Amino acid sequence: MNIAELMRASALSGMEAVDARVLMRATLGVDDAYLIAHADDELSAQHAAQFRALAARRAAGEPVAYLVGEREFYDHVFKVTPAVLIPRPETELLVELALQHQPKNLLDLGTGSGCIAISIALALPAARVTALDRSDAALAVARENAAVLKARNVTLLCGEWFEAVRGQRFDTIVANPPYVADGDAHLTQGDLRFEPASALAAGVDGLADIRCIVAGARAHLTPGGWLLFEHGHDQAPRCRELLSCAGFNDVQSWHDLAGIERVSGGCAPSL
Numbered sequence: 001m002n003i004a005e006l007m008r009a010s011a012l013s014g015m016e017a018v019d020a021r022v023l024m025r026a027t028l029g030v031d032d033a034y035l036i037a038h039a040d041d042e043l044s045a046q047h048a049a050q051f052r053a054l055a056a057r058r059a060a061g062e063p064v065a066y067l068v069g070e071r072e073f074y075d076h077v078f079k080v081t082p083a084v085l086i087p088r089p090e091t092e093l094l095v096e097l098a099l100q101h102q103p104k105n106l107l108d109l110g111t112g113s114g115c116i117a118i119s120i121a122l123a124l125p126a127a128r129v130t131a132l133d134r135s136d137a138a139l140a141v142a143r144e145n146a147a148v149l150k151a152r153n154v155t156l157l158c159g160e161w162f163e164a165v166r167g168q169r170f171d172t173i174v175a176n177p178p179y180v181a182d183g184d185a186h187l188t189q190g191d192l193r194f195e196p197a198s199a200l201a202a203g204v205d206g207l208a209d210i211r212c213i214v215a216g217a218r219a220h221l222t223p224g225g226w227l228l229f230e231h232g233h234d235q236a237p238r239c240r241e242l243l244s245c246a247g248f249n250d251v252q253s254w255h256d257l258a259g260i261e262r263v264s265g266g267c268a269p270s271l
């Protein structure tokens with residue numbers, strides 16, 4: 001079989017055409033332009049077997065990003081493994097909002113693959129970026145991403161929320177914390193089944209980690225500094241309430257490209 005025929009056969013057996021293309025690219029170690037130019041090339045038996053093995057795992061539900069070991073985010077390619085959440089396009093909103101504040105000293109809580117911290121660090125090479133996670137396995141992935149992408153202004157720390165930055169203050173704190181309710185049916189569906197539960201689930205209402213972050217942030221922000229965090233599609237009103245109760249000013253939420261209130265935040269009052 002040639003490249004085009006094998007990809008078409010996978011699409012006919014139910015795989016999304018885009019997934020077939022990504023898996024073929026990974027099998028051959030080539031880009032889209034190569035696949036187009038070489039669509040009629042015969043595949044070696046070894047490459048055909050490799051592609052079919054990946055296609056079978058995809059059919060069993062494994063996320064494409066884990067199968068190929070990478071995902072694009074904010075125009076950079078990040079290594080991903082099952083130890084980290086797969087970076088989502090909607091999280092780019094958080095990066096854009098943080099960049100609008102031109103941070104000089106930013107903290108990223110729950111960095112996972114490092115996609116938020118590293119994207120900000122690369123956009124603002126003069127900024128100091130600290131990123132933390134409680135998962136050593138996730139931090140190993142973030143460390144590799146920072147090295148490969150040459151983000152030299154990122155410091156990675158291990159610890160529970162603010163534990164590793166006790167006594168430190170930042171002008172901006174960003175977070176994409178776990179925010180799915182423990183019993184949410186989505187946790188047993190689609191890609192989420194394969195992602196670390198500790199990156200997704202946050203108590204009975206999904207707000208346990210957001211509560212910790214909002215409660216701890218003011219002690220780690222300089223006066224006038226901003227806390228910005230991602231949350232679930234229906235959590236914005238509760239998040240604004242938490243921010244207001246914690247004494248933040250200028251509390252607001254921002255919509256993602258799908259029109260969903262996806263990020264909320266507030267400004268720490270002056271002393």
Ligand SMILES: C[S@@+](CC[C@H](N)C(=O)[O-])C[C@H]1O[C@@H](n2cnc3c(N)ncnc32)[C@H](O)[C@@H]1O
Binds near residue numbers: 112113178179198200
């Ligand atoms: C939703 S993932 C976000 C990963 C990455 N920032 C992104 O946007 O793709 C949440 C991350 O928070 C980390 N995490 C969960 N609870 C934590 C805690 N108590 N302290 C520090 N990190 C935590 C998880 O290990 C996971 O990497």
